[in-house]
Amino acid sequence: DVKVTQSSRYLVKRTGEKVFLECVQDMDHENMFWYRQDPGLGLRLIYFSYDVKMKEKGDIPEGYSVSREKKERFSLILESASTNQTSMYLCASSLVRRNYGYTFGSGTRLTVV
């Protein structure tokens, strides 16, 4: 089974802090994604990456950046955390040109105080 591992299950950070959310997948997937999940809003795509050092903005990239220095690792960075970034963050990965769904991690619940 493909595993997508997010380093923290729960995080509490202060407003203005720089926050790193880490995601690692173990099946050599080319594509990796960061979503945030909010009640009543579903999942919204923040950023995705289709190769090492490549990144594309999703639907809500403002206030976030990403880093993909190695194929298996995709980091989400909140440059200066704000309370409206309190959310559940989900990482996912998939293979290019393979017809199956994406595999999601367990999520990181971030609270910004």
Next chain:
Amino acid sequence: AQSVSQHNHHVILSEAASLELGCNYSYGGTVNLFWYVQYPGQHLQLLLKYFSGDPLVKGIKGFEAEFIKSKFSFNLRKPSVQWSDTAEYFCAVKGGGGGADGLTFGKGTHLIIQP
């Protein structure tokens, strides 16, 4: 841009009732369609997917979905629900051209099954 609309945000059913959760999408080209489920405290899991072929797709745990191209719909069904089906259900769409584009999700339907 593609979008997904799920008709009901909350659904409450009794055990053994039949279930149908609505999903409509807007996208001009070939689509890949998915239903995901998130049980309380757990990560998202794929229930079923449609890429091509038979529009009636069978998934895990007795779920099925029917792709109706003329209606831009991909409704999820189960003939007899169980208490363990209590979860959040998400419909998602991806353009069918391959590549890395992310999935576009609906806002989710929170399903509660009463024993």
